[in-house]
């Protein structure tokens with residue numbers, strides 16, 4: 328199933344709860360929450376208190392993207408705040424296997440994220456252990472960036488590897504995703520689509536529905 332994960336980084340923070348409720352009611356399956364520490368990425372966003380206070384605004388999957396050095400330090404706190412899925416960067420974990428296990432032992436879905444230039448080979452051994460791989464389609468740290476075209480080949484290659492290994496791993500893409508390029512991403516093999524600006528700039532409910540309408544073209 329194709330899923331939309333609106334990234335609240337692009338939402339109007341003055342009315343965050345309302346915006347999260349709007350995209351949830353419009354049918355978005357996930358809410359994407361970008362946690363940034365100012366070290367792994369240049370910017371600082373928000374953390375547990377914000378995630379916790381948004382939890383009552385939506386019953387959708389809370390998909391927390393940790394752009395944080397050594398995210399293993401925060402797994403239990405993020406779970407307590409209301410996460411359903413935690414995605415950590417391979418580049419930010421000295422002990423990726425341990426961190427993935429921490430997430431799973433906490434009873435949450437586990438994802439691993441890769442920066443655009445990071446090779447898929449880092450997934451060789453961990454792939455069967457994760458529920459989702461996040462292929463960054465921009466360099467992480469900011470919303471509103473331009474999609475990096477070579478990441479499409481990376482998505483294609485990862486879907487091929489998953490098929491060869493008989494794995495139904497979710498492939499999430501994040502950065503510069505719009506209604507104009509989402510078909511190409513679907514055809515490349517992605518099935519979870521993070522969109523910040525393309526959802527929250529303008530009418531968030533209408534933009535959500537526009538993505539979901541495109542997804543219907545692919546549902547059998």
Ligand SMILES: O=C(CO)[C@@H](O)[C@H](O)COP(=O)(O)O
Pocket residue numbers: 334336337359361392465466467468469470471472501502503504521522523524525
């Ligand atoms: O993780 C990130 C940025 O690091 C993303 O989730 C962005 O928030 C996506 O924003 P758009 O490119 O869709 O505006």
